[in-house]
Structures are given as structure tokens and as C-alpha cells.
Amino acid sequence: MKLDVPLPNIVLDAIGNNGFGSNLPAAFQRAQRLSLEGDFDQHFTLYCPAGYERDALYLFTPDIMARFIDHAAELDVEIIDDWLFLYTKREVSTLDPDTWAWLFGIVDALTTKFDQWARWRDDRLQPQSTGASGHPSAPGTQADAPALGLIKPPPGVAPSGRRLRRSGTWIPVVFVVGTVIVWIVMRMN
Template sequence: MRTSYPFDAGPLVQPVDGRAVREFARRLRAEGRVTSMFGSPQAIIGFVVAGVVLLIVGSSFLSVIAGIVFALARSNGVAAAVAALVPTVVVIGAIALAVVLIIRAVQGSAERWYRLDGFARANGMTYVPQFGSPGLPGMIFSQGRSRQSTDLVRGDRPRFVEFANYRYVTGSGKNQTTHKWGYVAVKLDVPLPHIVLDATGNNGLFGSNLPLTFDRDQRLSLEGDFDRYFSLSCPAGYERDALYLFTPDIMARFIDNAAALDVEIVDDWLFLYAKRDFSTLDPATWAWLFSVVGALLDKLAQWARWRDERLGDAPTHAAHAAAAASALPLSGSSPPGATAVPFAVPAASLRPPPGVAAPGRRLKRGVPWVAVVVFGLIGLFWLIAQTGFLGLFFR
């Protein structure tokens, strides 16, 4: 992300050396940076059990087919025996195809790691293949279980930025769902109030695609066309602070560059979300993401000046500073042995410290009433159908 590193997508598409790819994957596994297929006792036990079952079933199947083939060869001739071999050939072919697909998948993962690592280094960044439970404060990182970030591309100039894919699982059994996200995490200079920009362009049938719903009383309407692209939520009482942060020029940057992304500001982080992979081998995706972050970075510096007046009583601070200053002897009239302070009290010392008061740190949760009503009606219709009540009207 530094000016000395022009955008270079070459490693994503240029031919690679197969031996270099295999050596890179071997090194990643040796360093523990990726999980091996046999990286846990449970995985080893699973492979052993699957192998034993496949061996027993395959041996039994082949034994039965062999008996049928020999019997048909003696009674009905060679043609019948050959016909009996067809199922065997199909089964063997299916097993061979499965083995080939597994090998190609493993090789494809290794090549992906190699290419993304080369892309990161070419652009002055670093690559991390996997990171379990990242623990970031954004809303998607506290959902479900089996949380994992993958294909992380990180840079720290001029500020820390991380591009990655993210997965978590909810439900169990037949109702288990794997949720897939792409995110960009940008480190801010100071903690800011919890603010969410819900992009209207990616909402679904039941409204927002975000995993959390926030109280509608926290919705803030901004000037211009901003509300056409984003629904902004901020904690009650922090409306003026949101207006201070989202000046017209910053709103224009978000509309022009990030209208397809959901945005969350929480603590000292800015997150960009979408329900798609961000860290891919597609140069166009990376060019878009780099342009989005680049367009926002020079505006984020304005936010470093924000302070939450609720953290300190500014007049009280000023009164204490004035009293202390009046007690100091003036230069040129100091009594013998006294030393005058040769500098003035800086204005910055009268401001509250960086941080956010408790009411502004998190938005209040809400209830997705549209989804509740729709699913409630579906459930009511199903219940009525099960009782046979509808049969009174449809005979």
C-alpha cells in the first residue's frame, strides 16, 4: 500500500513452477502455518476408518463380481462374463476419479497459497494462509462457531490493513449452515463511536444481509443522496458526532467507492464486509479493493482529531489549568531561587483523552420484524394445513 509499491497483479496469473509450489506448501505445513490433512488425531482416525471400510466393501464387491464372472463364463460364454465386468469397471473408475479430484484439490490449494504469497510480497504486504478465531470486534467475528479467517493479506503502511475471507458455522445437523464473508479491516488512529453503514444495494428479500439487526431509533438520516446508498446507525446521543465524522467529502468517497459494501466502525477499527470472497486469484477484485481502501485512507486521517466530550469535563480541565498557570511566577519577576516555566500550556492538553464513553461503544440490538412476521405466517399456514382445517374450504 506504499507509493513505492505500485499495484502488481502478475503473481496471480503468471505461470508458476510446480516444484516451487510443492516446496512452498511443504514449508507452510512444516512451520504449522496451514493445517495438514493429517494434522489432528481425529483426522488420522477418520482416514484410517474410511480406508478400512473402503477396503472391506471393495474386496467384498470384487469377490462377488468375480464369482459371477466365472459362473457366467462357464455357462453362458465370454460375452456374458464381459458384461458382468461392467459394474466393476464403473466402480473402479469412480474411485480413481475421486482420488484424482482429491489430488487436484490439494495441488490447487498449494498453488493458491503460492500465488497469494507472491502477490502480497510484490505489493509490499505479507500473506497468512489461515488464522483461527481472529477475535476482531466487528459484528461477524462474534457469530457462530468454527470461526476462521483464510488467505489473509496484510500491510502496515501507512496504517494496518487486512484483506481476508472468513467463515463461521451456525446450527447443527441438517440445519447447519456455513456463512461466508470477505472483509477488509483497517486500523484507525483513535477509538470512535459504534457506527454501521448498511449498504442498501446488497439487501435481501427480508432486508439487511448483516448478521445483526439494530434498533431503528438509532437510525440517522444524512444529507444529499447518502441515504439512497447506506442506512447509517449510530448510538443515541451521538448524532452530532456522526455528522462530524461523515462530512460531505467523506460521504462522497463512500458512495463512489464502497456503495456495494457494508461498513462498520467499532472501537479503533473500520471494517468493510461483503458476502463473497475478497482474497482471490482475480486481479480485478484486488484492483477494486485496493482502490476502495486507497480512496478512504487519506480521509480517515480527519477522524484522528475526534474526541468524546463525555469522557471529561472540558471546562473543569480548563479551570484547573488556569489556576495552575496563575500560581506560576511570571518571567522576569521570579523570586530568588524560583524558575519560571518557559512554555505555555498547550491547548491539546485541555481536550478529553482518546476513547469513547460507554453509551457510544456499542449500538443497541433490534429485532428483524419483517423476517419474524414472514416466518410466523409460514408457520401458521403449516400448522393450519396439518390440522386439516383448510380441507373445509377446498373440497
């Protein structure tokens, strides 16, 4: 789904579609995990870039969280720039009208609540002031003050919020080490 403005990279890992651990293809650093109020944590694990916790709380208000719980609890969700991606293990390339009704119902339920997201601005982006010539001013000049109408930062996300930091997953390593140990034990018998 196309969003009105770029937002920080946020991932909602749906707990209901996980098997042994998360089903996401990437693992994220634990320090980026944010606990939200209510029973949201029983349905999703939310990851946001370090320093963007307050922004995630602004974006995921109780009414937005309720929409995600009610309509998208089976889906993993990722915000990348000005796109919201919904991921599912279910086959969605289908002619089944019930599947399409379910998908369009999710999109409709979520988009009706995204008006607030269009007003979000990253305070880490400072507007670049311009002098009378319209070119950026030299530091220390009087034109360093923000121009009228540029008090609010422009739409966009600072580099620190554009992507989550990934971490390695230990499951493949444990599996390989376990297989090697079993193979060695079998060879010794």
C-alpha cells in the first residue's frame, strides 16, 4: 500500500503465523523491539530503529493497533519509506473471491486510519535555510533562521530511521552444529 509520506522502517512480526520462532526472513536486533500498550504484544512484535520509539508510539495509536489486531493479525507488516507491505504465508495469487474479499477488507480497514500518518514528520530532518538568493546560506549568517513556513521539517526520514539493523539468527548455526555432532557420534559407533 502506498503511503502519503515516508516513514521510519518498522516491522510488525505477527505472532499468530510463527512456527518455531519468527517466520521472517531476517532477524532484527533485540534493542529495536518496542513493547506497546494493551494486548498488542500478544499479537505482534514491533521493531523500530533505535531513537524512533516515540515516533512509533505516535504512529501506532490505540485505534491503529486495534485495526491491525482485528484485521491483520495473520500478516507480517513492514513499512519501508512510503510503502506498507503485508506478508502472508497463504497463497494470495488466486481466483478465490473469499481470499480477495479478505485482502481488500484488510486494506480498506487499515487505510481509513492512516490520515494521522500523513502528518508525521521526522524532527531529525532540519529544513535547510536559504538566503535572499535562494541558495543555502553560509553557517553563522542571519539567514540561518528557518524561513517562514519551514518551521516543520519536510516529509522524509533521517538516515538513522530508514532501515532496521539486522542481527544473525542462531537457528541455522545450531542445526548445522547439531547435525555435525550427530554425524560424529554415529561414526564413532
